Amino acid sequence: MSRVTIYHNPACGTSRNVLALLERARTEPEVVEYLKTPPSRDVLADLIRRMGLPVRQVLRRKGTPYAELGLDDPKWTDDELLDFMMAHPILINRPIVVTPRGVTLCRPSDVVLDLLPDLPPMDINLADLDKEEGVPFLKDTPIPASHPGLVAALTAAGLPVADLADGEGKFFAYWTLGGTLAGYGGYVPLDADVLVRSVVVPAAAQGKGIGRTLVALLLRRAWEEGHQRAWLLTTSAGGFFEKAGFKPVSRDQAPASVLATPQAQGLCPSTATLLSRTITV
Known part of the structure; x- marks a missing residue:
């Protein structure tokens, strides 16, 4: 068998x-x-x-x-x-x-x-394998909020880092099967909800469909922990997140836990768009 x-x-x-x-x-x-x-x-x-x-x-x-x-x-x-x-x-x-x-x-x-058993970096049999739509498979690895690669990537992208040390978020690094860094992402647990944050893909990895896979995998990890709805604030990536299933909502529709986060309280400008979606697989 x-x-x-x-x-x-x-x-x-x-x-x-x-x-x-x-x-x-x-x-x-x-x-x-x-x-x-x-x-x-x-x-x-x-x-x-x-x-x-x-x-x-x-x-x-x-x-x-x-x-x-x-x-x-x-x-x-x-x-x-x-x-x-x-x-x-x-x-x-x-x-x-x-x-x-x-x-x-x-x-x-x-x-x-x-x-699957832990795969060695640059496994010859897997390194060149993409999904049939041409997008790389991604492996996520939990990392601390203080991870220097995460901090550097967020700083370079102009995304908030001032609240990383508060210890409330969960963060991941993403790698292709060939061992290439594909990006970072995280979320803040808020009871049944999560606030998605710190999603960034290095310039060298952009244009390959990696961002959408990264978000899907990030939401899967939140789903595994029982979270049911995701929220986020963005000033420039609304179109990308809408393609990933998020929809713009007014701030008066957000739960108090989301509105109380540092992002909603001022880390993100008041002009930032609020988006949300149900977490499903």
Whole structure:
């Protein structure tokens, strides 16, 4: 039996990207096309349990009968949601990957790297592998707010650094599979919300779609911790963040926790645009 299994939908670009990386990483995965051969109810329930997620968070909305079935209604129990997933396998989000390191819903596709052994920098077999849309895979590494690379990158980009030492934010450095620095990003946890901040991509890495992947991976980390909505303030990158699913909102729509942050209190100018989006995978 294969030690790596992917519950795969070949029509899904994210699923294809994950499978390509698993194959290039020489894992010889067992591929289960779950729309043709769905897992049993017990197996699906066990996969969700091992992922540590509520059943509702494994439901796929886009391109499924989710809205038609009224699955947004909180009245449905986990058992009932599992019944819906068995009746309509397209409701199972994808791809789910199982390795000796655990079970994960790999969205964005970069998250599959969490399940693989640590890869050496410049791994010849992986360094030249991009996603099928031509964007590099990214690996994120937690870093302290005082990280000199982060401080230097933010300073060069004219982004705030005065509040980095307050210890409230979570920050990451991002690397390509070939070991090239691809950027930095962070967020401040605010109960169910987060304030996204310190997103910066070096000039040499710009124009390659890295920023959008970086934001998706950053929001995934917030989602893993149970956060439900992301907010940010920007003076010049509104167009970029709107392409990443954020929408402009007026400040009177923001929760008090967001308005009380140093960014909203003055680190960002009053002319900065406030944007928000639901955190989903």
